[in-house]
Amino acid sequence: MNAITDVRGNAGQRERQRIRTGVFTGPTSGLASGNVQANLVILPKALAHDFLRFAQANPKPCPVLAVSEAGDPHFPTLGADLDIRTDLPLYRVWQHGELISEPTDVRDVWRDDLVSFAIGCSFSFEEALVEDGIDVRHITRGSNVPMYRTNIPCVPAGAFSGPLVVSMRPMKPADAIRAVQITTRFPSVHGAPVHLGFPASIGIANIDKPDYGDAVPIGADEMPVFWACGVTPQAVIAQVKPEFCITHAPGSMLITDLRNTSLAAL
The missing domain is CATH 3.30.2040.10 (PSTPO5379-like domain)
Structure with a gap:
Protein backbone atom coordinates (compact mmCIF):
# COMPACT_ATOMS: atom_id res chain seq x y z
CA MET A 1 0.00 0.00 0.00
CA ASN A 2 1.25 3.50 -0.74
CA ALA A 3 1.49 6.51 1.56
CA ILE A 4 -2.02 7.68 0.68
CA THR A 5 -4.02 4.44 0.72
CA ASP A 6 -2.58 3.68 4.14
CA VAL A 7 -4.24 6.77 5.62
CA ARG A 8 -7.40 7.49 3.63
CA GLY A 9 -10.22 8.26 6.00
CA ASN A 10 -7.67 9.50 8.49
CA ALA A 11 -7.41 12.75 10.40
CA GLY A 12 -6.45 14.62 7.21
CA GLN A 13 -9.68 13.67 5.49
CA ARG A 14 -11.68 14.51 8.61
CA GLU A 15 -10.04 17.93 8.93
CA ARG A 16 -10.67 18.71 5.25
CA GLN A 17 -14.33 17.89 5.81
CA ARG A 18 -14.48 20.25 8.81
CA ILE A 19 -12.82 22.98 6.75
CA ARG A 20 -15.02 22.36 3.70
CA THR A 21 -18.19 22.71 5.76
CA GLY A 22 -16.97 25.80 7.65
CA VAL A 23 -16.69 24.08 11.03
CA PHE A 24 -12.99 24.99 11.24
CA THR A 25 -11.73 28.38 10.02
CA GLY A 26 -8.42 29.04 11.78
CA PRO A 27 -4.70 28.43 11.15
CA THR A 28 -3.97 24.76 10.41
CA SER A 29 -0.69 24.39 12.34
CA GLY A 30 -1.03 21.35 14.60
CA LEU A 31 -4.08 19.91 12.84
CA ALA A 32 -4.06 16.29 11.64
CA SER A 33 -0.76 15.53 13.37
CA GLY A 34 1.44 13.42 11.14
CA ASN A 35 -0.13 14.56 7.87
CA VAL A 36 1.68 16.72 5.31
CA GLN A 37 0.33 20.25 4.89
CA ALA A 38 0.86 22.29 1.73
CA ASN A 39 0.94 25.88 0.53
CA LEU A 40 -1.15 26.61 -2.56
CA VAL A 41 -0.52 28.66 -5.69
CA ILE A 42 -3.07 28.70 -8.54
CA LEU A 43 -2.19 30.46 -11.80
CA PRO A 44 -3.49 30.67 -15.37
CA LYS A 45 -2.00 28.00 -17.62
CA ALA A 46 -0.13 30.66 -19.60
CA LEU A 47 2.03 31.35 -16.51
CA ALA A 48 2.24 27.81 -15.13
CA HIS A 49 5.41 26.78 -16.95
CA ASP A 50 7.28 29.87 -15.82
CA PHE A 51 6.15 29.33 -12.23
CA LEU A 52 7.26 25.69 -12.32
CA ARG A 53 10.68 26.86 -13.54
CA PHE A 54 10.74 29.43 -10.72
CA ALA A 55 9.92 26.75 -8.15
CA GLN A 56 12.59 24.42 -9.52
CA ALA A 57 15.13 27.26 -9.32
CA ASN A 58 14.11 28.01 -5.70
CA PRO A 59 13.52 24.62 -4.04
CA LYS A 60 13.98 25.90 -0.46
CA PRO A 61 10.92 28.22 -0.44
CA CYS A 62 9.01 26.40 -3.22
CA PRO A 63 9.37 22.60 -2.93
CA VAL A 64 6.68 21.29 -5.30
CA LEU A 65 4.64 18.36 -3.99
CA ALA A 66 2.07 18.18 -6.81
CA VAL A 67 0.86 20.01 -9.93
CA SER A 68 -2.71 19.74 -11.24
CA GLU A 69 -3.96 19.49 -14.79
CA ALA A 70 -5.41 22.74 -16.14
CA GLY A 71 -8.92 23.26 -14.80
CA ASP A 72 -8.81 20.20 -12.54
CA PRO A 73 -9.49 21.14 -8.88
CA HIS A 74 -7.98 17.94 -7.50
CA PHE A 75 -4.62 16.53 -6.42
CA PRO A 76 -5.23 12.76 -6.63
CA THR A 77 -1.73 11.99 -5.34
CA LEU A 78 -2.39 14.01 -2.17
CA GLY A 79 -5.91 12.89 -1.24
CA ALA A 80 -8.74 10.98 -2.90
CA ASP A 81 -11.52 13.37 -1.86
CA LEU A 82 -9.43 16.56 -1.90
CA ASP A 83 -10.97 19.61 -3.60
CA ILE A 84 -8.61 22.54 -4.13
CA ARG A 85 -11.53 24.99 -4.31
CA THR A 86 -13.00 24.30 -0.87
CA ASP A 87 -10.51 22.55 1.40
CA LEU A 88 -8.48 25.46 2.81
CA PRO A 89 -9.82 27.58 5.68
CA LEU A 90 -8.97 30.83 3.89
CA TYR A 91 -7.78 31.78 0.39
CA ARG A 92 -6.39 34.91 -1.19
CA VAL A 93 -7.54 36.09 -4.61
CA TRP A 94 -5.21 38.43 -6.51
CA GLN A 95 -5.65 40.62 -9.61
CA HIS A 96 -2.63 42.34 -11.13
CA GLY A 97 -0.70 41.81 -7.89
CA GLU A 98 -3.39 43.35 -5.68
CA LEU A 99 -5.16 41.31 -3.02
CA ILE A 100 -8.88 41.68 -3.77
CA SER A 101 -10.54 39.17 -1.44
CA GLU A 102 -9.99 36.46 1.18
CA PRO A 103 -12.81 33.94 0.67
CA THR A 104 -13.35 30.61 2.39
CA ASP A 105 -13.78 28.86 -0.97
CA VAL A 106 -13.00 29.82 -4.56
CA ARG A 107 -15.62 27.95 -6.56
CA ASP A 108 -17.15 31.20 -7.80
CA VAL A 109 -13.85 32.42 -9.30
CA TRP A 110 -12.63 29.06 -10.59
CA ARG A 111 -11.58 28.94 -14.25
CA ASP A 112 -10.91 26.12 -16.69
CA ASP A 113 -7.40 27.44 -17.43
CA LEU A 114 -6.14 27.34 -13.83
CA VAL A 115 -3.18 25.18 -12.82
CA SER A 116 -2.63 24.48 -9.12
CA PHE A 117 0.67 23.92 -7.33
CA ALA A 118 0.93 22.28 -3.90
CA ILE A 119 4.13 23.45 -2.21
CA GLY A 120 5.69 21.89 0.89
CA CYS A 121 4.99 23.64 4.21
CA SER A 122 7.09 23.96 7.36
CA PHE A 123 4.09 22.90 9.45
CA SER A 124 5.04 19.36 8.38
CA PRO A 233 5.18 33.16 -4.03
CA GLN A 234 2.82 35.76 -2.55
CA ALA A 235 5.63 38.30 -2.24
CA VAL A 236 6.61 37.44 -5.81
CA ILE A 237 3.00 37.81 -7.01
CA ALA A 238 2.80 41.27 -5.43
CA GLN A 239 5.92 42.23 -7.38
CA VAL A 240 5.22 40.48 -10.70
CA LYS A 241 1.48 41.37 -10.76
CA PRO A 242 -0.04 38.51 -12.81
CA GLU A 243 -3.53 39.28 -14.11
CA PHE A 244 -5.09 36.62 -11.86
CA CYS A 245 -3.92 34.29 -9.11
CA ILE A 246 -5.23 32.39 -6.09
CA THR A 247 -3.12 31.41 -3.07
CA HIS A 248 -3.67 30.15 0.45
CA ALA A 249 -3.93 32.79 3.16
CA PRO A 250 -0.78 32.61 5.31
CA GLY A 251 -1.23 29.90 7.94
CA SER A 252 -4.29 28.37 6.22
CA MET A 253 -2.88 25.28 4.55
CA LEU A 254 -4.09 22.35 2.49
CA ILE A 255 -4.06 19.23 4.67
CA THR A 256 -3.15 16.16 2.61
CA ASP A 257 -3.26 12.41 3.19
CA LEU A 258 0.51 12.06 2.84
CA ARG A 259 2.40 11.26 6.03
CA ASN A 260 5.24 13.52 7.17
CA THR A 261 7.43 10.46 7.64
CA SER A 262 7.12 9.67 3.93
CA LEU A 263 9.00 12.90 3.15
CA ALA A 264 11.99 12.22 5.41
CA ALA A 265 15.15 11.93 3.31
CA LEU A 266 17.10 9.99 5.97
Whole structure:
Protein backbone atom coordinates (compact mmCIF):
# COMPACT_ATOMS: atom_id res chain seq x y z
CA MET A 1 0.00 0.00 0.00
CA ASN A 2 1.25 3.50 -0.74
CA ALA A 3 1.49 6.51 1.56
CA ILE A 4 -2.02 7.68 0.68
CA THR A 5 -4.02 4.44 0.72
CA ASP A 6 -2.58 3.68 4.14
CA VAL A 7 -4.24 6.77 5.62
CA ARG A 8 -7.40 7.49 3.63
CA GLY A 9 -10.22 8.26 6.00
CA ASN A 10 -7.67 9.50 8.49
CA ALA A 11 -7.41 12.75 10.40
CA GLY A 12 -6.45 14.62 7.21
CA GLN A 13 -9.68 13.67 5.49
CA ARG A 14 -11.68 14.51 8.61
CA GLU A 15 -10.04 17.93 8.93
CA ARG A 16 -10.67 18.71 5.25
CA GLN A 17 -14.33 17.89 5.81
CA ARG A 18 -14.48 20.25 8.81
CA ILE A 19 -12.82 22.98 6.75
CA ARG A 20 -15.02 22.36 3.70
CA THR A 21 -18.19 22.71 5.76
CA GLY A 22 -16.97 25.80 7.65
CA VAL A 23 -16.69 24.08 11.03
CA PHE A 24 -12.99 24.99 11.24
CA THR A 25 -11.73 28.38 10.02
CA GLY A 26 -8.42 29.04 11.78
CA PRO A 27 -4.70 28.43 11.15
CA THR A 28 -3.97 24.76 10.41
CA SER A 29 -0.69 24.39 12.34
CA GLY A 30 -1.03 21.35 14.60
CA LEU A 31 -4.08 19.91 12.84
CA ALA A 32 -4.06 16.29 11.64
CA SER A 33 -0.76 15.53 13.37
CA GLY A 34 1.44 13.42 11.14
CA ASN A 35 -0.13 14.56 7.87
CA VAL A 36 1.68 16.72 5.31
CA GLN A 37 0.33 20.25 4.89
CA ALA A 38 0.86 22.29 1.73
CA ASN A 39 0.94 25.88 0.53
CA LEU A 40 -1.15 26.61 -2.56
CA VAL A 41 -0.52 28.66 -5.69
CA ILE A 42 -3.07 28.70 -8.54
CA LEU A 43 -2.19 30.46 -11.80
CA PRO A 44 -3.49 30.67 -15.37
CA LYS A 45 -2.00 28.00 -17.62
CA ALA A 46 -0.13 30.66 -19.60
CA LEU A 47 2.03 31.35 -16.51
CA ALA A 48 2.24 27.81 -15.13
CA HIS A 49 5.41 26.78 -16.95
CA ASP A 50 7.28 29.87 -15.82
CA PHE A 51 6.15 29.33 -12.23
CA LEU A 52 7.26 25.69 -12.32
CA ARG A 53 10.68 26.86 -13.54
CA PHE A 54 10.74 29.43 -10.72
CA ALA A 55 9.92 26.75 -8.15
CA GLN A 56 12.59 24.42 -9.52
CA ALA A 57 15.13 27.26 -9.32
CA ASN A 58 14.11 28.01 -5.70
CA PRO A 59 13.52 24.62 -4.04
CA LYS A 60 13.98 25.90 -0.46
CA PRO A 61 10.92 28.22 -0.44
CA CYS A 62 9.01 26.40 -3.22
CA PRO A 63 9.37 22.60 -2.93
CA VAL A 64 6.68 21.29 -5.30
CA LEU A 65 4.64 18.36 -3.99
CA ALA A 66 2.07 18.18 -6.81
CA VAL A 67 0.86 20.01 -9.93
CA SER A 68 -2.71 19.74 -11.24
CA GLU A 69 -3.96 19.49 -14.79
CA ALA A 70 -5.41 22.74 -16.14
CA GLY A 71 -8.92 23.26 -14.80
CA ASP A 72 -8.81 20.20 -12.54
CA PRO A 73 -9.49 21.14 -8.88
CA HIS A 74 -7.98 17.94 -7.50
CA PHE A 75 -4.62 16.53 -6.42
CA PRO A 76 -5.23 12.76 -6.63
CA THR A 77 -1.73 11.99 -5.34
CA LEU A 78 -2.39 14.01 -2.17
CA GLY A 79 -5.91 12.89 -1.24
CA ALA A 80 -8.74 10.98 -2.90
CA ASP A 81 -11.52 13.37 -1.86
CA LEU A 82 -9.43 16.56 -1.90
CA ASP A 83 -10.97 19.61 -3.60
CA ILE A 84 -8.61 22.54 -4.13
CA ARG A 85 -11.53 24.99 -4.31
CA THR A 86 -13.00 24.30 -0.87
CA ASP A 87 -10.51 22.55 1.40
CA LEU A 88 -8.48 25.46 2.81
CA PRO A 89 -9.82 27.58 5.68
CA LEU A 90 -8.97 30.83 3.89
CA TYR A 91 -7.78 31.78 0.39
CA ARG A 92 -6.39 34.91 -1.19
CA VAL A 93 -7.54 36.09 -4.61
CA TRP A 94 -5.21 38.43 -6.51
CA GLN A 95 -5.65 40.62 -9.61
CA HIS A 96 -2.63 42.34 -11.13
CA GLY A 97 -0.70 41.81 -7.89
CA GLU A 98 -3.39 43.35 -5.68
CA LEU A 99 -5.16 41.31 -3.02
CA ILE A 100 -8.88 41.68 -3.77
CA SER A 101 -10.54 39.17 -1.44
CA GLU A 102 -9.99 36.46 1.18
CA PRO A 103 -12.81 33.94 0.67
CA THR A 104 -13.35 30.61 2.39
CA ASP A 105 -13.78 28.86 -0.97
CA VAL A 106 -13.00 29.82 -4.56
CA ARG A 107 -15.62 27.95 -6.56
CA ASP A 108 -17.15 31.20 -7.80
CA VAL A 109 -13.85 32.42 -9.30
CA TRP A 110 -12.63 29.06 -10.59
CA ARG A 111 -11.58 28.94 -14.25
CA ASP A 112 -10.91 26.12 -16.69
CA ASP A 113 -7.40 27.44 -17.43
CA LEU A 114 -6.14 27.34 -13.83
CA VAL A 115 -3.18 25.18 -12.82
CA SER A 116 -2.63 24.48 -9.12
CA PHE A 117 0.67 23.92 -7.33
CA ALA A 118 0.93 22.28 -3.90
CA ILE A 119 4.13 23.45 -2.21
CA GLY A 120 5.69 21.89 0.89
CA CYS A 121 4.99 23.64 4.21
CA SER A 122 7.09 23.96 7.36
CA PHE A 123 4.09 22.90 9.45
CA SER A 124 5.04 19.36 8.38
CA PHE A 125 8.48 19.34 10.01
CA GLU A 126 7.11 20.93 13.19
CA GLU A 127 5.82 17.52 14.24
CA ALA A 128 9.39 16.22 14.36
CA LEU A 129 10.54 19.25 16.35
CA VAL A 130 7.77 18.84 18.92
CA GLU A 131 8.46 15.10 19.22
CA ASP A 132 12.07 15.94 20.04
CA GLY A 133 10.95 18.20 22.88
CA ILE A 134 11.63 21.52 21.11
CA ASP A 135 9.18 24.30 21.92
CA VAL A 136 7.49 25.58 18.76
CA ARG A 137 6.30 28.92 20.07
CA HIS A 138 3.34 29.65 17.81
CA ILE A 139 1.91 26.16 18.46
CA THR A 140 2.35 26.61 22.21
CA ARG A 141 0.57 29.98 22.00
CA GLY A 142 -2.13 28.85 19.57
CA SER A 143 -1.21 31.55 17.06
CA ASN A 144 0.01 31.75 13.47
CA VAL A 145 3.73 31.45 12.69
CA PRO A 146 5.48 34.83 12.13
CA MET A 147 6.72 35.36 8.55
CA TYR A 148 8.91 38.09 7.09
CA ARG A 149 9.97 39.40 3.68
CA THR A 150 13.76 39.49 3.45
CA ASN A 151 16.38 41.24 1.32
CA ILE A 152 17.44 37.85 -0.10
CA PRO A 153 16.44 37.66 -3.78
CA CYS A 154 15.03 34.48 -5.24
CA VAL A 155 16.52 33.11 -8.45
CA PRO A 156 14.39 34.62 -11.25
CA ALA A 157 12.75 32.44 -13.90
CA GLY A 158 10.62 33.63 -16.77
CA ALA A 159 8.10 36.18 -15.53
CA PHE A 160 8.78 35.44 -11.86
CA SER A 161 11.21 37.14 -9.48
CA GLY A 162 11.08 38.61 -6.01
CA PRO A 163 12.23 38.35 -2.39
CA LEU A 164 12.53 35.29 -0.19
CA VAL A 165 10.00 35.08 2.65
CA VAL A 166 11.02 33.28 5.85
CA SER A 167 9.15 31.85 8.81
CA MET A 168 10.64 32.25 12.30
CA ARG A 169 10.73 30.12 15.43
CA PRO A 170 12.63 31.35 18.52
CA MET A 171 14.89 28.73 20.12
CA LYS A 172 17.66 28.34 22.63
CA PRO A 173 21.01 27.73 20.87
CA ALA A 174 21.12 24.02 21.71
CA ASP A 175 17.57 23.57 20.38
CA ALA A 176 18.48 25.54 17.25
CA ILE A 177 21.37 23.16 16.55
CA ARG A 178 19.06 20.19 17.01
CA ALA A 179 16.42 21.82 14.80
CA VAL A 180 18.98 22.15 11.99
CA GLN A 181 19.73 18.43 12.29
CA ILE A 182 16.05 17.45 12.33
CA THR A 183 14.76 19.67 9.53
CA THR A 184 17.65 18.82 7.21
CA ARG A 185 15.89 15.45 6.86
CA PHE A 186 12.85 17.14 5.27
CA PRO A 187 13.93 18.89 2.04
CA SER A 188 10.40 18.54 0.60
CA VAL A 189 9.07 20.89 3.28
CA HIS A 190 11.82 23.56 3.25
CA GLY A 191 14.59 21.56 4.92
CA ALA A 192 17.17 23.23 7.17
CA PRO A 193 17.00 26.88 8.25
CA VAL A 194 18.36 29.53 5.90
CA HIS A 195 19.47 31.90 8.69
CA LEU A 196 20.03 31.98 12.46
CA GLY A 197 20.00 35.13 14.58
CA PHE A 198 20.71 38.71 13.42
CA PRO A 199 17.40 39.45 11.63
CA ALA A 200 18.66 42.84 10.39
CA SER A 201 21.27 41.12 8.26
CA ILE A 202 18.50 39.62 6.09
CA GLY A 203 16.49 42.84 5.91
CA ILE A 204 14.13 42.37 8.86
CA ALA A 205 13.95 45.76 10.57
CA ASN A 206 11.60 44.81 13.41
CA ILE A 207 11.28 41.21 14.51
CA ASP A 208 8.19 42.15 16.53
CA LYS A 209 6.28 43.17 13.40
CA PRO A 210 6.05 40.24 10.98
CA ASP A 211 4.80 40.87 7.44
CA TYR A 212 2.49 37.85 7.74
CA GLY A 213 1.22 35.83 10.71
CA ASP A 214 1.55 36.74 14.37
CA ALA A 215 4.45 38.00 16.46
CA VAL A 216 5.72 35.66 19.18
CA PRO A 217 7.95 36.48 22.16
CA ILE A 218 11.67 35.74 22.00
CA GLY A 219 13.35 35.01 25.32
CA ALA A 220 16.58 36.67 26.40
CA ASP A 221 18.32 33.28 26.08
CA GLU A 222 16.85 32.54 22.64
CA MET A 223 17.66 33.37 19.02
CA PRO A 224 15.33 33.68 16.02
CA VAL A 225 15.70 30.76 13.61
CA PHE A 226 14.51 31.35 10.04
CA TRP A 227 13.28 28.84 7.47
CA ALA A 228 12.45 29.49 3.81
CA CYS A 229 8.67 29.88 3.59
CA GLY A 230 5.98 28.90 1.11
CA VAL A 231 4.49 32.40 1.36
CA THR A 232 7.39 33.48 -0.89
CA PRO A 233 5.18 33.16 -4.03
CA GLN A 234 2.82 35.76 -2.55
CA ALA A 235 5.63 38.30 -2.24
CA VAL A 236 6.61 37.44 -5.81
CA ILE A 237 3.00 37.81 -7.01
CA ALA A 238 2.80 41.27 -5.43
CA GLN A 239 5.92 42.23 -7.38
CA VAL A 240 5.22 40.48 -10.70
CA LYS A 241 1.48 41.37 -10.76
CA PRO A 242 -0.04 38.51 -12.81
CA GLU A 243 -3.53 39.28 -14.11
CA PHE A 244 -5.09 36.62 -11.86
CA CYS A 245 -3.92 34.29 -9.11
CA ILE A 246 -5.23 32.39 -6.09
CA THR A 247 -3.12 31.41 -3.07
CA HIS A 248 -3.67 30.15 0.45
CA ALA A 249 -3.93 32.79 3.16
CA PRO A 250 -0.78 32.61 5.31
CA GLY A 251 -1.23 29.90 7.94
CA SER A 252 -4.29 28.37 6.22
CA MET A 253 -2.88 25.28 4.55
CA LEU A 254 -4.09 22.35 2.49
CA ILE A 255 -4.06 19.23 4.67
CA THR A 256 -3.15 16.16 2.61
CA ASP A 257 -3.26 12.41 3.19
CA LEU A 258 0.51 12.06 2.84
CA ARG A 259 2.40 11.26 6.03
CA ASN A 260 5.24 13.52 7.17
CA THR A 261 7.43 10.46 7.64
CA SER A 262 7.12 9.67 3.93
CA LEU A 263 9.00 12.90 3.15
CA ALA A 264 11.99 12.22 5.41
CA ALA A 265 15.15 11.93 3.31
CA LEU A 266 17.10 9.99 5.97
